[in-house]
Amino acid sequence: MPDLSSNTGGIRSPNPFWLASAPPANSGGQVQRAFDAGWGGAVWKTLGQPIQNVSSRFGAHSVAGAKAIGFNNIELITDRSLETNFREIYDTKKKYPKNAVIVSLMVETREEWRDIIKRSVDTGADGLELNFGCPHGMCERGMGSAVGQEPKVNQEITSWAVEYSSIPVLVKLTPNVSDILPHGLAAKRGGAHGVSLINTIKSIISVDIDRMVPNPRVDGMSTNGGYCGQAVKPIAMHMVAALARDERFRLPISGIGGISNWRDAVEFILLGSSSVQVCTEVMLRGFRVVEDMIEGLEEYMRTHGFANLDAMIGRAIPKYSEWGNLDLNYETVAKIDPALCIGCNKCMIACEDGAHQCIHPAPAGSRVPVVDEAECVGCNLCQIVCPVEGCIDMAQVDNGFTPASWNQFVEEGRVLRPKKGAH
Amino acid sequence: MVSTPLDPNRAESVFADFKGEYTTEQATLEASRCLYCSDAPCVKACPTHIDIPQFIRKIATGNLKGSARTIFDANILGMSCARVCPVETLCVGDCVYNLLHVPPIQIGKLQRYATDHAYAEGWRFFEAGVDTGKTVALLGAGPASLACAHELRRRGHGCTVYEKRPVVGGLNSTGVAPYKMKADRAADEVDWVLGIGGIDVVTGVNVGEQVSFKELEARHDAVFLGMGLGPDTRLRVPGEDLPGVRGAVDFIEEMKLTPMSLAGVKHAVVIGGGNTALDAVREARGLGVGHVVMLYRGDEAAMSGYAHEWAAAKVEGVRAEWRAVAIGFEAGADGRVSGVLCQRLDERRHPIAGETFTMSAELVLVAIGQSKLAGLVQSLGGIEVHHGRVVTDERGATGRKGYFAGGDCRNGGKEVVNAAAEGKAAAQAIHAYLTGGL
Known part of the structure; x- marks a missing residue:
C-alpha cells in the first residue's frame, strides 16, 4: 500500500489533496465536509480586512458542449468576520487534528500582518499561506498580485510573516508575471518554507455580444477576473516546473492550476509538487471528486512502484530541458493503421491545410489516407486530430544519424539529418 | 397559402x-x-x-x-x-x-432543428432570378416538381404547376407516415417553397384531360414530368372488392387528410413487404388496431422495406406471416371482409400443397406497389418508357425536346430526397435548355 502522506515545507497531511483557498474553503462546515469526503488539507478562504462582494461573480469558458473548461471569478477574500473564521478554524482543527488546515492571509501593514498572524497561529492551524496572487479587486488596493509582482515587496512581507509565525509559511505566487523565477526566489529570500502556485490568471472570460458588455456582468459593467479551471493547467505546470528545475530555488511546492482528477495531480507531482490544491473542480462537482483522486494516485503509485510521494516528486524534472538540447536527429513518421482507420480524413485535411501536405487522399476503393513518409516531419498533428485511439502511431525511424542537438551542432559541429517537409 | 385548409380532426393527428x-x-x-x-x-x-459537417458545425x-442556409442551398426540401x-x-x-x-450523429434530427428554426423565424435565403420570359409547366405538385420549380425560379424562369388533387405537396402531404411528418407540416413547406414567388399552382387539373400536352407546349417553353405514381396495384384474387379491402396508399391518404374510424377493426392484415407495407402496419397499430399482421411472400431477409422500420414495427407489436400470400378474402355477416385466406409458400415461393390458413381481418391493406403513370406520356413521340418509368439522361432530359422528368415517375418510387435531387438536377438541365439549347 503506497504511503500518500504529504509534507509541504513542514505542513503534513494524510494525502496531498488540499482544497485551495477559495469558495469551497470558505467556512468550517464546508472544510469539515471536505475532510469527511477524504481531502487531506484545506487552505482557508483568504482572511483580511473587511470587504464587500458584488453580485454576479463567476464566468465560464465552455467549449463544444463541455461546460466550464475555463472559469473566472471577480470575488474577493472572505466577507465573513475574522472572529467567525478563527473560531471555525479552531473547531475544525480540533475535530480533524490529522488534516492540514492552512490559513490564507492578505493584509497591508506590518502591524496588520503581525496581528492577523498571531490570531491565525492561535487557532492551532498547521501553516499560513500568504496570498500574493489575487489579480482582481484586492490588487487595486496594493495587495494580492500587486505584491506578487514586486519581488522586493514580496520578500519583505514574507520576512515579516516568517518572523511573526511559529508555523510554516507558504507564499502563493501570481502567474501574472513574465518569468516566475525571480518571484519564487524572492519568497525564498524572505524565508518562506514553500510556495504555492499558480493563483488565477488575469482574464476577461467572455463578452455578452448582444449587450456588448464583458462577463460576468455587474449591472451594465464588468471587470477583469482571475482565470482558472482545466484550461490553465498547461500554464500552471510550466510555472511549477520552472521553479522545480532551478538549482537556486529548491523549496517545496504546492501545485495549483486546473487539477481536476488524479492524472492531473500525478503530473503536478512529477513536476515537483509536494501537494496539490483544487478549487474549480470542486466548485463544479463537489467534494466527492477526491475519492477518485485518491484511488487513482494510489493505483498509479502501486503500478510504478512508488512507496511514498517523496519517491515520485519531481521525477519528470530531469527530462525538462531547453529546446537547444533536444535531439534534432530523432525522427518519427505517422503510420496509419488501416484496420482501425474509419475514413474520416481528418488527418488528411489537417496535414494538408495546417501542416506539411504529406498525407494524401486514399486511392480509389479505399478511405485510408496515405502518408508520404519521405516528407512527414513527425509533427503529431494527424495523431492529435484522429478520433480513433491507437490508429495513428508516430513511429521512430532509424535514420542512421547519431543524436545531435542544436547546441551540439553549434558547439561541436555534429551532423544534422536533412530537413523534411521543407518543400 | 395555396394549400387547401386541412381538417383538424383528420385521423393522422393522433400520432406523436x-x-x-x-x-x-x-x-x-x-x-x-x-x-x-x-x-x-x-x-x-x-x-x-x-454539406452535413458544415451545417452541423454551424449548429x-x-x-x-448559416446552418439552415447550407441545408436549403443544397436541398430546398430540407425541412421535410x-x-x-x-x-x-x-x-x-x-x-x-x-x-x-x-x-452515429443524429443528422436528421439536427437538420430538423436547423430547418424548423428557419421556418419559425421566417428566414428566407433565396430570391427569384431576373425574369427570363420563359415559362415551364410542371406536372404534379409533389417534391420533385417543387424542388424543380424553386430552382427554376432562382434562375428567373416562370413556373406553373399542374396538380390533379386539391391538395398540393404530393406524397409529403398524402403519403408520409404521420409519426414522421403530418400533412400540415408538408403544407408549411409548400408555402415556404412557393414563397420565392412566381410559381403558379393550378389544382384539380388532370393533364391529358382538362388540358392537353399540346396546350401545355403552346403555353410553356419546357415541361417537367413530376407526376409520381398511380393508384395501388391490385392483387386480383377473389373477394378483393369486399368493403374493408383497400389499397394501402389510398388508405394512408384518407388517414392523412380526413377523419376516420377504425372502431370495428380488431384485426388488420397488410399485404406486402415494402416500405408502404411497413408504414401501413405501424399506422394501423397507431390508430388502435390490436392485432396487426404483415403478410409477405418472402422471408424477413428478402423484405424490401427498411430493417430499421421493421424493427420499430415489431417493438410496436406488429407480427409477420412470412412466406405466405393472400389467395382470397372472406366476408362476414355484415358483408364486409372478415378474413384473409392464405397460401403458404416454400423457399422458392411456390405454393405448398394443402397448406392454407385463414387470418381474421376486418381491414386489409394491399401494399404490393403502385401502378405507373408513364402511360400518360407514352403517346408523346420521343419519350421512352421502361418498366413504367420515364427514361431520361442523368440530368433528367427525356428523349422529347423540352421534356424533362424527375421523382417517382422517373425512378419508380424512391424517397423524397431522391425526388428533391432529381427535381433540382432537372431544373439545371431545363435552364441550360432554355438559355442555350441542349
Missing part, C-alpha cells in the same frame, strides 16, 4: 413524432460530437449532397441561420427530408462513428 425534436442543449451537444470529417461519407450518401457554434429521410440507410448509416461502434 417517432423521433422527437431537439432542445437547443441537445442539438448543441449532438452537433459538438460531429467529427467534422473531410470528404465526409455522410455527404456522399445524401442524394442532394448537403454547434449557434450560427443557425429531415423528417422523412431513411437516414439510417443514408447519411447516418454512413457516419464514420458506426465504424467505431459509437452512436
